[in-house]
Amino acid sequence: MSLLEMKNVYKTYGDLNALDDVSINIEAGEWVAIMGPSGSGKSTAMNIIGCMDKPTSGQVLLDGQDISKLSRRELTEIRRDKIGLIFQQFHLISYLTAVENVMVAQYYHSLPDEAEAMEALERVGLADRAKHLPSQLSGGEQQRVCVARALINHPEIILADEPTGNLDEKNERIVLDLFRQLHAEGTTLVVVTHDAEVGATAQRVITLEYGKVTSEDGDISFGKGSSAIK
Amino acid sequence: MFFRMIRGMLTRQTGKMAMIAFTIALGASLATAMLAVMFDVSDKVNQELKTYGSNITVVPKESSVISDLYEVDGQADITKAYLREDELGKIKTIFWTFNIVDFAPMLDARMTVNGTEAPVVGSWFNHHLDLPTGEQLDAGITSMRSWWEIVDGRWLDEAKSGDDQRVMLGHNLAEKLGVGAGDTISIKGSASSGSYEVAGVFDAGGDEDDQLFAPLDLVQELSDTDGKLSSIEVSALTTPDDETSRQAAKDPSKLTIAQYETWYCTAYASSICYQIQEVITDSVASPVRQVADAEGAILDKTELLMVLITILALLGSALGISNLVTASVMERGQEIGLLKAIGATDRAISGLVLTEIVCVAIVGGIVGFGVGLGFAQIIGQTVFGSSIALKPMVVPLVVVLVIAVTLLGSISAIRTALRLDPVEVLHDR
Ligand SMILES: Nc1ncnc2c1ncn2[C@@H]1O[C@H](COP(=O)(O)OP(=O)(O)OP(=O)(O)O)[C@@H](O)[C@H]1O
Ligand SMILES: [Mg+2]
Numbered sequence: 001m002s003l004l005e006m007k008n009v010y011k012t013y014g015d016l017n018a019l020d021d022v023s024i025n026i027e028a029g030e031w032v033a034i035m036g037p038s039g040s041g042k043s044t045a046m047n048i049i050g051c052m053d054k055p056t057s058g059q060v061l062l063d064g065q066d067i068s069k070l071s072r073r074e075l076t077e078i079r080r081d082k083i084g085l086i087f088q089q090f091h092l093i094s095y096l097t098a099v100e101n102v103m104v105a106q107y108y109h110s111l112p113d114e115a116e117a118m119e120a121l122e123r124v125g126l127a128d129r130a131k132h133l134p135s136q137l138s139g140g141e142q143q144r145v146c147v148a149r150a151l152i153n154h155p156e157i158i159l160a161d162e163p164t165g166n167l168d169e170k171n172e173r174i175v176l177d178l179f180r181q182l183h184a185e186g187t188t189l190v191v192v193t194h195d196a197e198v199g200a201t202a203q204r205v206i207t208l209e210y211g212k213v214t215s216e217d218g219d220i221s222f223g224k225g226s227s228a229i230k
Numbered sequence: 231m232f233f234r235m236i237r238g239m240l241t242r243q244t245g246k247m248a249m250i251a252f253t254i255a256l257g258a259s260l261a262t263a264m265l266a267v268m269f270d271v272s273d274k275v276n277q278e279l280k281t282y283g284s285n286i287t288v289v290p291k292e293s294s295v296i297s298d299l300y301e302v303d304g305q306a307d308i309t310k311a312y313l314r315e316d317e318l319g320k321i322k323t324i325f326w327t328f329n330i331v332d333f334a335p336m337l338d339a340r341m342t343v344n345g346t347e348a349p350v351v352g353s354w355f356n357h358h359l360d361l362p363t364g365e366q367l368d369a370g371i372t373s374m375r376s377w378w379e380i381v382d383g384r385w386l387d388e389a390k391s392g393d394d395q396r397v398m399l400g401h402n403l404a405e406k407l408g409v410g411a412g413d414t415i416s417i418k419g420s421a422s423s424g425s426y427e428v429a430g431v432f433d434a435g436g437d438e439d440d441q442l443f444a445p446l447d448l449v450q451e452l453s454d455t456d457g458k459l460s461s462i463e464v465s466a467l468t469t470p471d472d473e474t475s476r477q478a479a480k481d482p483s484k485l486t487i488a489q490y491e492t493w494y495c496t497a498y499a500s501s502i503c504y505q506i507q508e509v510i511t512d513s514v515a516s517p518v519r520q521v522a523d524a525e526g527a528i529l530d531k532t533e534l535l536m537v538l539i540t541i542l543a544l545l546g547s548a549l550g551i552s553n554l555v556t557a558s559v560m561e562r563g564q565e566i567g568l569l570k571a572i573g574a575t576d577r578a579i580s581g582l583v584l585t586e587i588v589c590v591a592i593v594g595g596i597v598g599f600g601v602g603l604g605f606a607q608i609i610g611q612t613v614f615g616s617s618i619a620l621k622p623m624v625v626p627l628v629v630v631l632v633i634a635v636t637l638l639g640s641i642s643a644i645r646t647a648l649r650l651d652p653v654e655v656l657h658d659r
Binding site for chain 2 (some may be wrong): 043047050052053073076077079080081085087088089091093094095096100103104105106107108109112149161
């Protein structure tokens with residue numbers, strides 16, 4: 001059974017089909033990139049997978065549970081327990097330090113644990129920046145805090161929407177290296193990107209155009225991705 | 231964690247939070263001032279009205295009947311009926327004893343002063359009483375005739391030695407006799423006579439300007455009416471009349487037991503009168519109508535005005551809070567959206583917004599309470615010429631009102647926060 005299964009999913013805004021009969025399978029432990037031109041429905045798909053939005057029609061199975069019919073409250077619980085989110089604009093809380101930003105996710109999940117949050121920051125190489133406010137961190141550092149925040153509750157799937165969109169090449173590499181590590185540890189990753197290089201690091205690239213899946217590029221990319229980083 | 235977030239929220243938007251606190255403080259201060267004044271004002275108005283004289287008079291039953299029959303007002307020597315001086319203290323033993331602010335005995339007589347016939351009144355001026363209850367009271371006309379203007383000399387004062395042999399003159403009488411303070415006059419009563427020093431001359435602006443006022447004992451001695459009184463004037467704090475009290479004033483025995491209890495245990499002028507009659511033998515106590523009614527009307531109107539001002543102030547403050555907090559929530563839309571995205575439930579979000587407002591409300595409320603007490607004093611000084619005592623009732627009332635207003639003002643902000651869709655705010659389109 002797939003970790004995530006979208007079956008004939010439609011998302012309609014007025015007479016615009018942001019998602020038009022989309023069917024995607026993602027296996028546990030997979031690293032998938034979703035690519036496509038602007039307005040092709042990538043973020044829309046991401047929001048539905050991330051339980052922040054519901055499809056107009058179709059089924060979305062996460063762990064075999066149909067999440068397309070759940071209430072807002074139930075979706076919140078699934079988001080909290082199973083999903084780690086990374087955004088292009090980071091969305092760190094400006095008045096909390098790096099470690100506190102990680103702890104916020106723990107707080108809404110279970111209990112804040114500063115030691116564990118510090119470990120997560122250590123993983124992303126920011127242990128020495130733990131007491132800094134977001135405004136005192138570079139873009140790359142901020143995005144790494146986001147990664148730490150996304151993985152702190154051991155989610156089943158990490159979703160990243162343009163995680164490197166606001167980063168320079170050096171920071172992009174650092175973030176991609178982190179993804180590679182997470183992937184090696186068995187985390188399921190879904191990354192939306194414009195960037196061919198970022199796409200190439202993934203195991204599989206799903207391309208969307210006008211809300212339709214136009215290609216589902218298989219295995220070849222994994223080897224290609226690793227070489228692109230080096 | 232929660233507290234770190236609250237602290238962060240509060241310190242980051244200090245400007246906006248200060249505005250919210252200010253709005254709450256404004257509402258709280260007006261509410262405090264109005265309530266403090268309102269709860270104290272009934273006493274204030276009563277004290278104010280007290281300066282216009284007594285509001286209950288007690289006369290012997292016979293003279294009351296006669297003056298009712300012939301419609302003459304209780305001038306001296308109409309009858310030979312008297313009240314008993316030894317029963318005076320009983321006035322302070324009735325159920326409403328603490329509402330009796332002041333009282334004075336009156337003994338009317340006609341005597342010959344320096345060869346001219348003049349009305350003479352024996353009374354207390356500043357008579358010190360040690361009551362069986364342990365209470366102390368300085369009773370007498372010095373405070374019950376506080377509007378008298380002393381044009382020459384001074385008030386009589388029982389505490390001063392020799393004042394039991396001195397008298398006071400109305401200024402008309404003093405002019406007629408051609409005497410002033412310090413002069414000695416002769417007084418001849420029905421029983422005896424003597425010479426007495428004039429302590430002071432007063433302007434009462436009425437009938438009393440033609441009268442001579444002397445200590446009660448002196449007049450009793452001169453007219454051989456030992457232990458006797460013509461009337462008692464009582465100054466009491468009263469509750470405005472209503473249906474029950476008007477019915478009771480006609481005939482208390484017609485009330486049901488429950489009504490009787492309520493009436494007896496409420497400080498209506500009529501129930502106080504009734505209780506005075508119970509302790510003073512063969513007496514009729516009656517309220518001085520105009521004053522009692524004016525009292526009630528003024529109180530009702532002042533209180534209504536203050537309630538209205540309080541309601542308006544609180545509504546305004548709730549509206550202001552509502553706008554400011556909603557704006558602050560919208561400004562932090564992304565932050566709230568993110569909290570929702572990482573798993574904050576509706577309860578958690580409401581709790582966060584509410585805690586934040588409550589923190590600000592506590593600060594604003596306390597500041598407002600302090601400022602409000604100041605306002606109350608200013609109002610007390612300018613309107614009533616005296617300070618406002620803080621009644622304990624005011625504190626919980628203000629707390630409850632501030633909480634209610636804060637919650638009312640937060641409703642729209644919390645709804646805005648809950649309606650925020652993380653999808654909308656997290657991807658800026
Ligand atoms: N809330 C909405 N209301 C109306 N139309 C919307 C809404 N959200 C998305 N759309 C439309 O749906 C389409 C897909 O949007 P989406 O954000 O998924 O594109 P995207 O592939 O993420 O684009 P980009 O690469 O620019 O982020 C777009 O045409 C967008 O205008
Ligand atoms: Mg997008």
